[in-house]
Amino acid sequence: MIANSAKGLLNRVHDSVVFGRRVKVLSRALAAAIPTRGTVLDLGCGDGQVAVGLMALRPDLSVQGVDVLLRPVTHIPVTLYDGASLPFADDSFDYVTIVDVLHHTDDPAAVLVEASRVARRGVVIKDHLREGLLAGPTLRLMDWVGNRGHDVRLPYNYLDRSQWAAAFDRAGLVRASCADTLGLYGAPLNWLFERKLHFVALLQPAERGSLSPPVG
Known part of the structure; x- marks a missing residue:
């Protein structure tokens, strides 16, 4: 266990170096990925800061959240759910939208199935691709620094290209667009x-999406 003082220090360092930039970058990436106006459910929204950034860039979108944990303060309406x-x-x-949530679950495909069920037009995910030199350990380090101080569950469930393809197929989804150079750091x-x-x-x-490869 990490002492509270150590958690506080870890959170302050992460927030000052990474978090503010992350919110801005992800808000821009989501704004670019969503092709039309409409209503959006932010699945695993946390306190909703990314959703607020998205709506600032895309006032044609209305976002509400759902999460397994209700924060004391949230920036958007949030509904509790069982995961x-x-x-x-x-x-x-x-x-x-599902931003850095799926790798915290035991069965990412099951979450995608539910997301696909409630989405009329599409699902936008931000997550990780476990491919390349030391990809697994690098992702684990990022995850630990960003989340351990908040006691977020860390199963480190990162998928490779073929696993993402299988998850998308199980949910009846295909990739219509993908960006893999985000500028987070x-x-x-x-x-x-x-x-x-x-x-x-x-x-x-799948009936109206692209048949291009799932990731990469």
Whole structure:
């Protein structure tokens, strides 16, 4: 266990070096990935800061959140859910966004299935691709620094290209677009932590989506 003072220091360092830039970069990436106006469910929204950034860039979008944990302070309306079944009817939203959530779950494909069920037009995910030199240990280090101080569950469930393809197929989704150069880190951190380890992908129902490869 990490003492509270050590957790506080870890969180302050991460926030000052990474978090503010991350919110801005991810807000821009999501804004670019969502093709039309509409309603958005932010699955695993946390306190909703990324969602607020997204709506500032895309006032044609209305975002609400859902999470397994309700924070004391949130910047958007947030509904509590059990991590398995989203408490919404089929096709309740135009889009669902899932930002750095799937690798914290035991079964990312199951979460995608639920997201696809409630999304009419598409699902936008930001997550990791476990490929390349020391990709696994590098992702684990990033995850630990960013989340251990908040007691976030860390199963380190990173998928490779073929595993993502299988997860998308199980959810009945195909990739319509993908960006894998996001600019989350400035030099020199980007040389180690950026590479092609991160991606933002727009997924659409298979009957109307692209048949291009899932990631990369």
